[in-house]
Amino acid sequence: MKDWTGELRLDLEERLGKTVAKNVYFQGALKVMRPVYHDDSGQVCYYILNPGGGYLDGDRYHLHIALEEQARVTLTTQSATKVYKTPQSYAYQETEIFLKAGSYLEYIPDPLIAYQHARYKQKNVIHMEKGATFLYSDIITPGWSPNGERFSYDKVQLINEIYMDDELISFDHIKLNPATQNIEALGFMEGFSHLGSMMVISEQMSPDLLDRLYHALNSKTNAYEIGLSLLPVKGFTLRVLANLTQTIEQLFTECHCMISEEWFQKRPSFLRKY
């Protein structure tokens, strides 16, 4: 289906040790800022922008990101994705990502904020070649509501499909339906309001690193709960239930730092937002 509210296409390649754009295209309510090189590693950082300031009724967004061999990219957003009430039809975002062998993509968008009566569906489809590395996170948060309800949005649905060499290797499907579910109860959000998910796939992943991540992140606290588990391929999922965006972001940053230091001998760049 065409008629996207916003479209973004980024094709990136490595040229003389530096990742550069081969093709950048955007139209409508999606755009990308000029590339930023945070250090001398050649890794490029792109900030995605939603000039409209939020996703509205029936909005449809499409992103296409492709990395050639050895390209190294950080992709983030300029600010949180805000979804407002969608009385007629849900807001939708579809992202297709293609990662060639040896490429590295860290895709760390700001949280999703779903306001009163918002309905949102997001589908990420990642096609990676063996030897590519993918690090992804998302955070679902409820927006402020006039009557103080903790979960005033109607539906948030996130689908992540990851293929490696054309075989499905991970399928993650979250559908939170506060309009019809007893969302605070056992088995659902269990008294928490924010849900964070991180997924990392890399040939360098090991059970030993998972254990170290667990010991670094897990603590006896009422502030959050974590779950950490290995995928059927080399990689893992981290889930966090918490009440604050910052709590989840801190855990994700710590996890990201450990991975980055272990695999790339560097600290991830601080992502400056204005």
Add this chain to the structure above:
Amino acid sequence: MGIAMTDHTLSLFQLCDSNFPTGAFSHSYGLESYIQEDQVHDQATFSEWLHVYLNEQLVYADGLASHIIYEALENEDFQKVWKIDRMLTVQNLPRETREGTQRMGERMLNLVESLYDMPILLQYKKRIKEKQSFGHPAIVFTMIGHHLGVPQSTTTLYYLYSTVSSLVQNAVRAIPLGQTSGQKIIQEFQGILVAATEKIQNLDNEDFGIISPGLELSQMKHERVNIRIFMS
């Protein structure tokens, strides 16, 4: 009045029996995490957990898979069967439940293979051996239901029943609950299972694999439980 030998429902009952050795008695699917945290500690709290597990996880994974697989078998669309086998496995992000389910699928497959002469069982087994497929009890069960000519919704219902009844047995041992409480829950769930099966008939393929965050977290957390009676 006679008992029709064309009705093979009794044969499918054999697979629902808690004595049918698939290893279901060693998996709690995260229930043990809740028991250790004392969030599930009696008949009422267990029933609440079971309700969520059935309606928010099982129907979207095993239940919907059973529905899709039965239809695929009707249409002899075997590629669809293998696709669902993969989807069921890779959507199961907690490692213990994923690997435990695979083992149960394999054990069930080995058992029914000695009971039924069906080419698809041999093919499934071969695919697992060659690492093209993974193995899942919902798929094996549905293959048998289809082979026996038991209608699709009945096959799905019996599969859900067998899962729920094993979980009740496990809860009776682990919480522990009295045998009478266990039977009361099984009785209470009869209507709930019928409703879940009806819900599955109306699901879209797009609903496949929806998980509930708390349940999944408890399944991941089980990996870190030190003293345990269940493998998941």
